[in-house]
Every structure is written in C-alpha cells, then in structure tokens.
C-alpha cells in the first residue's frame with residue numbers, strides 16, 4: 664500500500680504508470696517528475712520512467728488491504744489514456760467492485776474516452792469518478808462526466824490556471840480546487856478560488872480546498888478565508904471530520920452533504 668500525502672485521499676494504487684501530456688494543466692506534471700525520481704531510485708514499476716506501462720501484477724492489491732480507505736487510482740497516470748487497453752480498464756473496475764470496503768477515486772483528463780467507454784463499464788457505488796479542469800477551455804470535460812453512469816462525480820480544478828466562467832455543477836457531488844506547486848508553478852488568484860467556493864456553497868456541493876501551491880506549498884498552506892475547507896461527499900467512508908447541516912438538503916438523489924466545522928465562512 665502507498666500512503667498518500669494528497670489531502671483528499673489516503674492511499675494510492677497505480678496499476679498504470681506513465682502518461683503523455685494533453686492540455687496546459689499537464690505542463691509541470693508532478694507524476695512525470697516523480698516517475699523520473701522513482702526510476703533513478705530503482706523502483707521496478709518505473710523502470711521506463713514516464714512511459715506508459717500497465718502492471719497486471721498489482722491488479723489485486725487493494726483486495727489485500729483490510730482497513731477500509733480512500734484510494735486514489737493512478738495518481739501517476741491517467742486510467743483513460745488511449746494506450747490503456749479497454750480490457751485492462753475493465754479489470755481495474757472489477758477489482759474496485761470486489762474491494763467494496765474501499766472508496767476509489769479515479770481522475771482523468773481523457774473525458775472523451777471516459778464517455779466513449781462509459782456504457783461498457785459497470786459502475787459500482789464505491790467508485791468516485793472525476794475530471795480535471797484547469798481553465799474554461801476544458802469545461803467540456805465536466806459535461807462528459809455528467810453523461811456517465813458514475814454514481815459519485817467530482818471535479819478537480821487543479822492546477823487552477825485561470826478564472827472559471829459559466830460553471831455548471833448541477834449533478835456534481837464534489838469539487839476540489841488547488842494551485843500548482845513546484846519550481847515553475849503558475850500563480851492562482853484568490854478570487855478564482857472564492858468564485859468556485861461560493862458557487863459550491865450556493866449549489867450545496869461539498870468543496871475541498873487542497874492548497875495554494877507555489878514553490879513552497881507547505882508554507883503557502885491551504886487556508887482560505889480563515890479556515891480550511893475539507894468538505895467531502897456524504898458516504899459511509901470519508902477521512903475527515905464532518906458535521907451534517909440538516910437545513911442544507913441536496914438537490915439530487917437522497918444524499919445530503921456534510922461540511923467540516925466552521926461553516927459558513929467568514930472573509931478575511
């Protein structure tokens with residue numbers, strides 16, 4: 664099991680490693696940097712660096728993790744990359760279905776392929792499907808996601824590179840925002856984050872603020888308007904402390920959302 668330092672998950676599982684860049688959000692890809700380092704450290708799954716590789720031998724790994732947890736699938740790749748055979752994606756979904764005590768978070772930028780394969784996949788309730796969006800040009804990924812049969816749908820605005828206009832989060836279960844980190848990171852404006860946060864509050868969609876990012880992301884922290892934002896979809900397994908706000912009823916399905924203490928926010 665690989666413990667993760669990513670704030671919105673607990674562990675990572677990488678049955679695919681390596682990727683190719685597809686949009687501006689990929690420019691300073693963390694997975695690429697890490698793959699080069701892991702190759703240098705002699706990690707066998709990264710012997711080809713950032714070239715796409717599938718790893719049949721770890722397909723069953725989550726089945727052996729007894730403690731229920733949140734698992735980020737393919738933090739070092741994109742499961743819906745065009746070079747990942749459909750049969751392999753199916754096997755990943757089969758493991759996720761069998762490991763029903765975990766919650767799996769799958770995040771892609773290949774929303775076209777996600778939608779194309781949607782009806783050929785069986786969507787268990789413990790699979791949270793997300794798309795990454797870095798600016799307005801990629802809002803179409805959200806529309807693709809909405810058309811899938813995934814039972815929990817989320818958006819990751821990370822790295823958020825520009826303000827987002829015309830955001831429609833109807834039928835979306837969770838929104839994450841994060842700034843880019845690392846040596847050449849691009850700056851994220853506070854107002855861009857607030858706009859998305861406020862939209863989530865209005866629409867009653869759980870909002871998670873991951874980080875400001877920057878060269879020293881630890882120093883920049885993850886406080887927005889005086890507090891952290893660690894809201895998660897309401898499922899029976901989520902890693903952060905939550906308080907149910909009964910007056911905030913969800914507009915869809917039977918689920919209601921939960922928020923971390925301190926709601927509503929106060930501006931700085």
Ligand code: SF4
Nearest residue numbers: 682683684689692740
């Ligand atoms: S899709 Fe994700 S993993 Fe692939 S290059 Fe882009 S940022 Fe990196």
